[in-house]
Amino acid sequence: MSRRTLPPLPAPPELAHDGVPSASEKQATRRTVHSQYKGSVQHLDIGVEAVWGNFVNMRSIQENGELKIESKIEEIIEPLREKIRDLEKSFTQKYPPVKFLSEKDRKRILITGGAGFVGSHLTDKLMMDGHEVTVVDNFFTGRKRNVEHWIGHENFELINHDVVEPLYIEVDQIYHLASPASPPNYMYNPIKTLKTNTIGTLNMLGLAKRVGARLLLASTSEVYGDPEVHPQSEDYWGHVNPIGPRACYDEGKRVAETMCYAYMKQEGVEVRVARIFNTFGPRMHMNDGRVVSNFILQALQGEPLTVSTAQQTVSTAQHTVSTAQQTVSTAQHTVSTAQHTASTAQQTVSTAQHTVSTAQHTVSTAQHTVSTAQQTVSTAQHTVSTAQHTVSTAQHTASTAQQTVSTAQHTVSTAQHTDSEYCPADSEYCPAHSEYCPAHSEYCPAHSEYCPADDGPFAPGLNVP
Numbered sequence: 001m002s003r004r005t006l007p008p009l010p011a012p013p014e015l016a017h018d019g020v021p022s023a024s025e026k027q028a029t030r031r032t033v034h035s036q037y038k039g040s041v042q043h044l045d046i047g048v049e050a051v052w053g054n055f056v057n058m059r060s061i062q063e064n065g066e067l068k069i070e071s072k073i074e075e076i077i078e079p080l081r082e083k084i085r086d087l088e089k090s091f092t093q094k095y096p097p098v099k100f101l102s103e104k105d106r107k108r109i110l111i112t113g114g115a116g117f118v119g120s121h122l123t124d125k126l127m128m129d130g131h132e133v134t135v136v137d138n139f140f141t142g143r144k145r146n147v148e149h150w151i152g153h154e155n156f157e158l159i160n161h162d163v164v165e166p167l168y169i170e171v172d173q174i175y176h177l178a179s180p181a182s183p184p185n186y187m188y189n190p191i192k193t194l195k196t197n198t199i200g201t202l203n204m205l206g207l208a209k210r211v212g213a214r215l216l217l218a219s220t221s222e223v224y225g226d227p228e229v230h231p232q233s234e235d236y237w238g239h240v241n242p243i244g245p246r247a248c249y250d251e252g253k254r255v256a257e258t259m260c261y262a263y264m265k266q267e268g269v270e271v272r273v274a275r276i277f278n279t280f281g282p283r284m285h286m287n288d289g290r291v292v293s294n295f296i297l298q299a300l301q302g303e304p305l306t307v308s309t310a311q312q313t314v315s316t317a318q319h320t321v322s323t324a325q326q327t328v329s330t331a332q333h334t335v336s337t338a339q340h341t342a343s344t345a346q347q348t349v350s351t352a353q354h355t356v357s358t359a360q361h362t363v364s365t366a367q368h369t370v371s372t373a374q375q376t377v378s379t380a381q382h383t384v385s386t387a388q389h390t391v392s393t394a395q396h397t398a399s400t401a402q403q404t405v406s407t408a409q410h411t412v413s414t415a416q417h418t419d420s421e422y423c424p425a426d427s428e429y430c431p432a433h434s435e436y437c438p439a440h441s442e443y444c445p446a447h448s449e450y451c452p453a454d455d456g457p458f459a460p461g462l463n464v465p
Contacts, residue, residue: 197252
């Protein structure tokens with residue numbers, strides 16, 4: 001497209017004189033400019049139309065180009081979208097089927113050592129039952145791949161934590177499985193094994209006490225030590241060596257059981273203890289070191305099976321899935337025990353209330369009896385007071401009588417003294433009661449007017465006629 005140019009402006013007309021142009025000169029100048037630029041304006045309109053046409057053509061080309069670019073982008077993005085849809089589909093379908101539980105039935109459960117061999121199968125069991133599960137593991141022997149199929153599920157949480165350190169979490173139940181269980185692992189660091197089974201158990205019992213949770217301790221058949229009884233019953237106390245190479249695990253579990261029952265008796269924590277024997281199954285370490293894994297490993301490698309003793313021994317083994325199911329069953333049995341305990345407690349409270357009512361009635365009766373006794377005592381005191389007054393009166397009467405007797409005796413003594421100057425009693429002249437004048441005789445009555453006592457015919461006196 002050729003570029004159009006505007007014509008140059010006309011030169012101003014010559015002025016007829018110096019100074020301001022006249023009106024006629026201005027009018028002439030206007031006519032000249034208008035005539036010259038009329039054609040230029042027409043050329044300018046034609047140029048604008050050409051430019052607009054070119055712009056429209058370029059816009060059309062640009063839009064076509066953008067459409068092609070968008071088409072190319074769509075071709076590239078579409079396979080990516082397909083992959084994303086496939087990933088989303090696999091993501092929603094990767095979890096095992098989970099049972100739905102209502103809020104009142106769904107429990108918040110903590111599993112220590114839940115990424116281990118037995119703990120991971122217990123996690124599967126409780127997750128598929130519909131509970132909310134929190135796994136705590138320090139991955140000393142546990143593996144994250146044992147529970148990776150639950151990572152991301154809304155009911156599952158994985159915490160990297162060592163139970164030797166305190167843990168603050170809100171839960172309803174605690175399954176305490178944290179501890180290395182195979183001989184090579186627990187003998188690798190005996191002090192760590194002891195701390196996990198003692199301090200770790202103490203921390204979990206403290207957590208159970210604080211939140212009111214029920215605790216299940218995963219103990220072991222090693223608490224029996226080197227048993228002399230086969231099979232071992234619950235009342236068998238074992239045959240242990242507290243300083244042997246396996247003592248860190250044996251004694252650690254024994255102390256853990258002791259602490260559980262101490263918390264139950266002293267603090268009222270609900271506990272259960274499951275003594276797990278030999279277990280085998282998926283996710284088991286090849287170098288576990290126990291008899292079943294050793295047999296399987298030697299069989300896979302085509303080696304002879306190693307029997308560690310020539311004596312006839314009895315050993316038990318069960319699949320890990322069965323172990324998980326029986327562990328959950330043991331914990332659920334705790335619920336039944338708790339309900340029975342609650343029922344017994346209610347009966348005890350009812351009996352106590354009846355006893356209190358009876359005691360209150362007894363106290364009321366005792367109070368009435370005490371009141372009656374007090375009245376009886378008051379009456380007795382009044383009677384005693386009356387008796388004392390009577391005795392006092394009698395004593396006064398007796399005293400008066402004694403005084404009367406004393407006066408009479410004094411009178412008699414005076415009379416006797418008066419009679420003695422004329423005829424003393426018992427004298428040789430007129431002895432009382434003598435054969436001449438016996439007292440009180442029929443011939444001479446005592447103190448008569450005719451013959452007074454102590455007076456005879458030979459002792460005149462008292463004017464006897």
